[in-house]
Every structure is written in structure tokens, then in C-alpha cells.
Amino acid sequence: MTTRIVSITEGEGLTRSIAIGTHTLTADEPEPIGTDAGPTPGELLLAALGSCTSMTLRAFADRHHWRSNASTWPCDSGTKNTSSRT
Structure with missing residues (x-):
């Protein structure tokens, strides 16, 4: 596996x-x-x-030749969303 460099650059305000x-x-x-x-x-x-969890489940299902029709994996942090996003 190739190691990738991760870098963070400051933008305006809190944007990164x-x-x-x-x-x-x-x-x-x-x-x-x-x-x-x-x-x-x-x-x-x-x-x-x-995404890590869904990739792991897909790899496991493929290895065991299990059918899976799921293509969307909803994720919820369990915290109340106070932003304007839905």
C-alpha cells in the first residue's frame, strides 16, 4: 500500500x-x-x-459470496443537528 501525504491548508476563517x-x-x-x-x-x-465500515462489509460479503443489494449506507452521529443542513 502506498503512503499518501495528507496536508491541511488554512483558508478564510475556519475553512480548510x-x-x-x-x-x-x-x-x-x-x-x-x-x-x-x-x-x-x-x-x-x-x-x-x-465508508470504512461499508467497504469492510462489502469485502466480507464478496468473500463469502453473499448477495447484497445495499448501495447506500446511511450514517448518523446520534447528535442533534443544529446547523441549517439536513
């Missing part, structure tokens, strides 16, 4: 540009704290955990 190898992401906080230019760090973490 995240570079992971050749990929780029933006993180921010919702208004009025930030400019809502991207998901919050907590949302990115939830996405990382959800």
Missing part, C-alpha cells in the same frame, strides 16, 4: 483545504461560525467511519 495525495477536500463550519464551504470535521470523520 485538505490534500490527500492527488485528492482535495474542503472542511468548514456552517454559518454563522464559518462559511459552510464544506462538511464539518465531524461530518468528515463520520463519512470516513461509514
